[in-house]
Amino acid sequence: MAEVEETIKRIQSQKGVQGIIIVNAEGIPIKSTLDNSSTVQYAGNVHQLLLKARGMVRDIDPQNDLTFLRVRSKKNEIMIAPDKDYFLIVIQNPTE
């Protein structure tokens, strides 16, 4: 448990990181550094996006699988690391 905390703190301390959210497969945010409403919004939207992205990757090549998803927008970058049961969302403001 302590390692998990430590890892999260490490990511948090990276330059430009605005928030971290850990969501489980049902969409329940387990851990979050943002306020509740934003967390819920991110969790819901990212979940859907992940399903679509994973579906697309496997559709093109069934042997393939989604390992990472980056969504870069004007203001920041949303990075999503999926897994079978949980996924980790990090919002970072990339240094230009």
Next chain:
Amino acid sequence: MEIVYVYTKKRSEFGRQCNFSDRPAELHVDILPDISLAANFTVRDPCNVTVQCAEEMSEHEVNTERFESESRGINHVEGGWPKDLNPEDMEVTIRYRKKVEKDEHYQNTIMQIAGLMEHCCKQNNATDIYQEFFEEEDDEVVEESEEQPSAKTINVFRDPNEVKRTATSLCWHPDGNHKLAVAYSSLEFQRAPNDMSFDSYIWDIENPNKPEMTLKPVSPLVCLEYNPKDSHILVGGSYNGQIAYWDTRKGSQPAEMSTIEHSHRDPVYKVIWLQSKTGTDIFSASTDGQVLWWDIRKMSEPFERLVLDPSKKGNLDNALGAVSLEFETTMPTKFMVGTEQGLVVSCNRKAKTPAEKIVCTYSGHHGPIYALQRNPFFPKNFLTVADWTARIWSEDIKESSIMWTKYHMAHLLDGCWSPVRPSVFFTVKMDGTLDVWDILFKQNDPTLSLKVCDEALCSIRVQDNGRFLGCGSQLGTTTLLEVSAGLCTLQKNEKAMMFERETKREKILEARHREMRLKERSRSEQSREDEGKEADGEESTEELVARAEREFFDIMEAEKKKEWNEERQREKVKDVLLLEAPSSIYNPESWVEKALL
């Protein structure tokens, strides 16, 4: 041949019940074939009969009703909690979360994906992975490729009312340019239909189906302007002469209206926000000959008034009706008024007496001046759009405009400069065409002429980035157009090249005019002395004509010589001045003056 069967009944039997009975069929009429008639006909053999075995189709037209859409957001609610858990309950959720965190599977998974994530975060911080290389090269390539100037329609906003009104004025929202306020009214005198709506709309560019906001004035608005400092406030001048202002946060009704007694007596054609400390000053112009200054906090009466009387006596009967106003924030003491009579009056706000307020007038147009605007880069030059031409003037030269377009086939109804390129301006015509002029590229014709709609285009406004422009038509259709990049990016040396030539030419012409006039005056003084000595010195018309001819040829000779000398000089200096012929010769006024002496 009629076959008739008559039913009869005795009158005494009327009203008696009907007794029906069966009887066998009776033959009443038997028409036998008459063979003699067959002689009138010939047997047709063979018979041609056309038969088609095809599907029967019918044509129908269907048009869907206008689709009104509204954007709404979704509110996300937490879900996924197990059935027995109440998500509102803080303790239970915390306990659940803690339980999950203790799970080993969770820990392993997180360790894995966190490692991956860290790598990417560091990557982001290390370098911009989406950096564009060779950006400068791309720019150069674009410049070299000659792009055809073009404009295309992006969106069309139609007046949602049944009775269509003219879109008389447009104004872009000062920040962000995502909204367009359009004033609708019918400028046809007393021809506005009874059920015409008075509303004006604010449109969101992205949604052409439904206006974002409606403004409900007491009388239709002829002009509408956003406050450049506060984007929630709009002021509108209405058809009955009143001024009203709206606060978009407060709703569709005007926040305040000017009192009728102190307002204009004719439609208010233009209203402009002034540069002031409070940011609440406006001034308005109308064809009743007055220019009024208002403070929107106190709309009961204007705080200043100017009567456009060219004789400077403040006489309202002599006044010129104002149709357009011009004010540049960089020159806050001066402003210009375009009149119905075709004169542009330049005025000074800070003059002590009303007589001094009117500084000078510029004449040259034949009809009301619908648009008047200074060039944003060269404030000394301004554009006027009236009758069938558009003219560019220089403030210093009061004789005539320095540049003018040819006379078009249709009236020009509005025009404006491009805010990003000093040499580009736009005009709209009564036949629905939009002309884009680039005076550095081509002076005789518009660089681009585009037919926007079939009815007259009454107003045009360019957005501050110079890329988008909106034009309003007589039937209330506002079209949003995008102009190609070539027409809205500043070219090199553009600022340096503008107007030097034309201004120089006009100065020379003006000097020559003055010389001619001085000569005339001295000659007329002499001839008057001569005439005084003669007893009945009336010249006959023939002699007059002969004299006029002689004088004409003398002048021609003199001018030719002058031109010749000048050309020699010109070649030395290597300046190209476009002088076709000195206009004084072809100026009928001066010719007639001389003939009547």
